[in-house]
Amino acid sequence: MSGASPGAAWQRPEIVSVFLRERRTVMPLLDVQEDLVRRLLVRHPHPMTRFLDLGAGDGAMSELVLSLKPRAEAVLVDFSEPMLEGAERRLASGRARWQAVRGDLSDPAWRSGLPAGGYGAAVSAFAIHHLPAARKRALFTELLALLEPGAMFLNMDYVAIEGPLRGLWDEQMLANAVRAEHERGGSRSPEEVERELFDDREDDRPDSVEDQVRWLRAAGFEQVEVHFKWAEAAIFAAVKPARGER
Numbered sequence: 001m002s003g004a005s006p007g008a009a010w011q012r013p014e015i016v017s018v019f020l021r022e023r024r025t026v027m028p029l030l031d032v033q034e035d036l037v038r039r040l041l042v043r044h045p046h047p048m049t050r051f052l053d054l055g056a057g058d059g060a061m062s063e064l065v066l067s068l069k070p071r072a073e074a075v076l077v078d079f080s081e082p083m084l085e086g087a088e089r090r091l092a093s094g095r096a097r098w099q100a101v102r103g104d105l106s107d108p109a110w111r112s113g114l115p116a117g118g119y120g121a122a123v124s125a126f127a128i129h130h131l132p133a134a135r136k137r138a139l140f141t142e143l144l145a146l147l148e149p150g151a152m153f154l155n156m157d158y159v160a161i162e163g164p165l166r167g168l169w170d171e172q173m174l175a176n177a178v179r180a181e182h183e184r185g186g187s188r189s190p191e192e193v194e195r196e197l198f199d200d201r202e203d204d205r206p207d208s209v210e211d212q213v214r215w216l217r218a219a220g221f222e223q224v225e226v227h228f229k230w231a232e233a234a235i236f237a238a239v240k241p242a243r244g245e246r
Contacts, residue, residue, distance in 0.1 A: 006105075006106045006130045006131050006132065006135070006203060006205060007055070007079070007080075007105075007106070007127070007130035007131075007203050008203060009199070009200040009202070009203045010057075010080040010082070010083060010130075010200065010203070011079075011080055011081070011082070012082075013082045014199075015199055015200050016058075016080065016082040016083055016086065017082075018196055018197070018199070019057075019200075020058055020086055022177060022180070022197070023060075025176060025177070025180045026173045026174075026176040026177045026180065026197065027173065027176075028169060028172040028173065028176070028230065028231075028233065029230055029233065032228075033156055033228060033233065033235060034064060036227060036228050036235055037061075037064060037123075037154060037156060037235065038064065038068060040152070040154055040227060040235075040237055041065060041068055041069070041121070041152075041154070042068060044121075044152050044239075045150075046120060046121070046148070046150040046151050046152060046239075047120060048065075048069050048072045048120035048121045048151075049071065049072055049073065049120055050072060050073045050074075050075065050115075050117070050119055050120055051065060051069075051072060051073075051074055051075070051119055051120055051121040051122060051123060052074075052075050052077060052114075052119050052121070052122040052123070052143075052146065053065070053074055053075065053076045053077065053122075053123050053124065054077050054105060054122060054123070054124040054127060054128065054139075054143075055077065055078055055105060055124055055125075055126075055127020055128060055130070056074075056076035056077055056078045056083070056084075056087060056100070056127075057078060057080070057083040057086065057087070057125070057126075057127065058083050058084075058086030058087050058089075058090050059074075059076055059086070059087035059090045059091045059098070060090065060125065061123050061124070061125040061156075062074040062076055062087070062091065062098060062123075063090055063091060065121070065123060066091075066094060066097055066098070072097070072120070073097050073098060073099075074091075074097065074098040074099075075098070075099055075100075075101060075114060075115060075119070076098060076099070076100045076101065077100075077101050077103045077105070077110060077114075078100070078102070078103070078127075079102055079103060079104040079105075081102075084100050084102070087100060088100075099115070101113040101114055105127070105128070105130075105131060105135075105139060106130075106131055106135055108138065108142065111142060111146065114146070118146065118147060118148035118151070119146055119147050119148060119151060120147075120148055120151050121147075121151050121152050121153070121154070122143055122146070122147060122151070122152075122153045122154070123153075123154045123155075123156075124153075124154075124155045124156070124157065125155075125156045125157070126156065126157055126158055127157070128155060128157055129157050129158045129159065129204055129205060129206040129207075130203050130204065130205060131205060132205050133205070133207050133211070136207060136212065136215060137215045137218070137219070140153075140212075140215050140216050140219040140221070141219040141220070143219075144219050144220050144221060144240055147240040148240070149240055149241060149242045149243045150239065150240065150241075150242045151239070151240050152237055152238070152239050152240075153216075153221065153237065153238050153239075153240075154235070154236075154237045155212075155235070155236055155237070156228075156233075156234075156235045157206075157233075157234060157235075158204065158206050158232050158233065158234075159206050159207065159208060159209045159212070159232055159233070159234045160206040160207055160208045160232070161208065161231065161232055165231045166231075166232075167231075167232075168231035168232070169230075169231040169232035169233055170198065170232075172231075173197060174190070174193070174194055174197060174198075177193050177194075177197050178190045178193050181193050206232065209226055209229065209234045209236060212236065213226065213236060216236075216238045217238075220240070220241070221238035221239060221240060221241075222238070222239055222240075222241050223237070223238060223239040224236070224237075224238040225237060225238075
């Protein structure tokens, strides 16, 4: 897929279908990560009337935030038509509270379709790791300009690691997927399950959480912290300084 936009695999309906079908079954510690996201959002004091969901996919993260913030509205940014079709289904009951903007985070012009005004938060889940390092750094700077003073950016993502636990995330995902295949009476071999599960891996460009923390601080964020880390899974958050603090 040389020359394709980062994350281009997610334009393929078959990859999206597998991800949406298997996400809750195969992703390690997903419930724990989502619970921590809830706690971070509840404990952060900045009021949120509107938030950005970057690489929103089928709207799972937006659904979580909207359930916590009954007066908030979501702006979902994604460039995958199959994913946004999934968001239409997932968020159908609250259609007045969200809108989708088709935008490619690999292009600075992703912001051009956004509604005007500041945002009280930004969230992202398993999306930004598709961008190369230079584009991640630029995105953090672009995001700071969009947020209201005091607003938080929260990222739940796949990151690069070194050392003996490298690859553990994928190993656990595969073990979960093979077990699920067996439990539902499927006949596919572990090798067949693996090929389907990791069909998008060529699109991944993970960077270390240490690098991304440094880039967030360089962009101008404060309170930059890693709140969760397990193998290649991480949750980190940062806050735009309140007026007068910088």
